[in-house]
Amino acid sequence: MDTAAANRSDCPEVRVPVPLFFTIGVVSLAENLLVVVAVIRNRNLHSPMYCFICSLAAFNTIASLTKTWENLMIVFANIGLLEKKGPSETNVDDVLDSLLCMSFVGSIVSFLAIAADRYISIFHALRYHNIMTMRRTRAVLGVIWTLCGVSAVLMVRFFDSNFIMICFVVFFVVSLAIICFLYVYMFMLARIHARKIAALPASNGGRRRRRRWGSGMRGALTLTILFGAFVVCWAPFFLHLIIIMLCPTNPYCECYRSLFQLHVVLLMSHAFIDPAIYAFRSVELRHTFRKMLLCSDWKRCS
């Protein structure tokens, strides 16, 4: 009892208010659902890039839905409506955990797929249409979803084995490295070409020089936001996993673990800002949203 009190007083678990969880969950659910519906409805968006963005949004939708449902269950359990250790509750809890794992792995793999698709569209632009056909895209998406489902079930089934967690962490780090490399390489090529273009004299040379400075910063800022958001939102959770495995009884690690709910909020907020980074950058998609949301006469608009 004393040590429990000491635990609570020295590094108390930081609790995130449930309304915040719900707000983030519901808003990100609405956003990502909107993206999924928009991509499905608009025929112009049936292309590989938008398919991957749609898949990312679908995974985020599942994650938000699952997390919100889990929060609901926790709230009910705290009130007393649900029994914490009941068989049906633990089953539902297992299902929710599998879905969460699946959406986490799926999000990361979708990021990889989007980065690879952009890489191909830049470096093999003229053969892009042959490399990334819709059939291949569908096959890739099928493989992604199957793999994520299987790995999620395996992860939850064997969660107590360290090996699974090590695999998960290694997978995250490798994906991070690949995504970083792809984007930085694309950025470098874009900058080199931009520099070549800008090096050609123009009548508005002075204006060009000023714009080059500003646009270089913008490109770097965009890429930093893209990658930075990914790292900032995902890394704390993965460090948590690593710490669970490495130092369960260390007091420093204990204090890090006490921030678990904050890290989960970060994960959910990544599902919340993903559409802003990936989907809403596209004019066509924004167009579709406007049509869907503001159009009162469906026949005329769609």
Next chain:
Amino acid sequence: MSDFHNRSQSSARRSDYVWQYEYYDEEEPVSFEGLKAHRYSIVIGFWVGLAVFVIFMFFVLTLLTKTGAPHQENQDSGEKRHRPGSCLVDIGSPQDENDKAFSRPLLTGPRSYFHFYINEEDQGHGKRTGNPDGARAQQGTRGTGSSGTDEMEDDVEEEAGGNQPLEGLLEESKTDGECAFFSHFNIPNFVNLEHSSTFGEEDLLYEPSVVAERRRHSRDAHCDGH
């Protein structure tokens, strides 16, 4: 009462966790005695490291924009006459001029890489300088890449005033051949010929795709052997 509170708190904590593990247990107390550093030192160290990493990455990217590229020294003085400028202004120019432009080979001999940055405005002024095919290809590939890489090409759009930065890909496409080039000219990501869509400031993204579609139809006839 406190016992119940402890139990409910710990089980509430347990159900919060995605993975349940036996470490987080009151039976295994974590001793906070004799801590040398601040107890949140891992947290602080982690976040400081993360911030440093992100800022470092930002500065590296900004530096990449400033360091000179090795290809810059290859420019001829001849290309200085060319103004890449507003290629897209003349997208609507008559088909026959551009058809003639397309009949030129894409890459011939030791032509400088920069011959591709030809704009149609020069054509309009009667100067046929260099290879407009490249310009067309650039627009096509730009349309290709832009939808997928909007955020990275935004800045370059401003600079080029419409010419996209993907012309370097034409070097890689040397082996593709002319007809392969023309028939793979489709914009893979979106071909938006919907006239009902209103364009925002990313008009530049759409113009090339529209042009590319028109060109593709004319090119299909030209390269039916592919």
